[in-house]
């Protein structure tokens with residue numbers, strides 16, 4: 001059997017069981033066929049794995065895997081290895097990860113857009129999923145930075161700390177909420193490009209710290225429904241949730257219709273939120289904006305009210321999204 005075999009996506013499962021090894025194989029792992037007694041499936045040994053979906057499979061782990069879960073790398077399959085793109089012949093003996101040609105093209109577009117706007121970026125500094133989604137480029141904050149944020153923002157309880165900013169991009173921040181780390185930062189390459197261009201343009205127009213975009217959920221790793229993040233229309237990878245701007249420059253949620261749960265004071269910046277949405281409508285291919293403040297809806301054509309959008313803006317790009 002040729003080397004390598006790749007663990008291929010079947011449906012939306014992120015992992016396939018490696019029977020007898022007590023571990024799961026992330027889709028996109030690289031394995032080599034190995035002689036084993038298997039009640040079903042075929043024996044494989046892990047050659048390379050990755051932690052995009054959670055834990056990587058240990059290199060050298062051996063077990064049995066369903067025959068339909070692996071396929072030989074064909075000549076079109078490319079692998080990212082140490083940041084370089086190689087063919088199957090170069091993927092067998094070192095850490096590498098298969099990437100389909102269309103996903104490689106999308107990843108490259110995102111890299112080029114980032115480089116145009118913010119400076120050089122290597123392909124392997126971006127992450128992607130085996131369903132063709134690309135991660136919003138982010139650097140995770142360290143524990144010390146997050147503890148400093150807890151102190152600065154007065155995040156004194158677990159439910160408030162869950163709302164902390166956990167990562168930063170060049171012109172935006174990312175807050176996590178209740179989702180598993182890394183599970184909510186995915187979108188189509190085109191959507192990531194739109195977000196990067198909008199964030200760059202907005203930061204050029206309004207570069208003060210209280211203009212910083214705070215981005216929450218994009219999409220899950222793939223288009224699975226129901227969306228494990230709990231949204232009705234994020235699964236297509238074209239939407240992002242954005243916090244309301246605040247008058248105090250803080251990094252925390254604001255509500256248009258209720259005070260801050262820490263201070264009891266209102267810190268929602270209606271003027272800046274209105275300005276940003278009008279700017280986005282004029283400067284990005286925005287297909288949908290959901291937000292419930294009637295004053296903003298009156299001021300910015302295209303904004304619609306839908307239940308659940310009092311503390312964030314839901315913004316989609318590209319073709320018109322489905323009605324929620």
Ligand SMILES: [Zn+2]
Nearest residue numbers: 231240241314
């Ligand atoms: Zn949303």
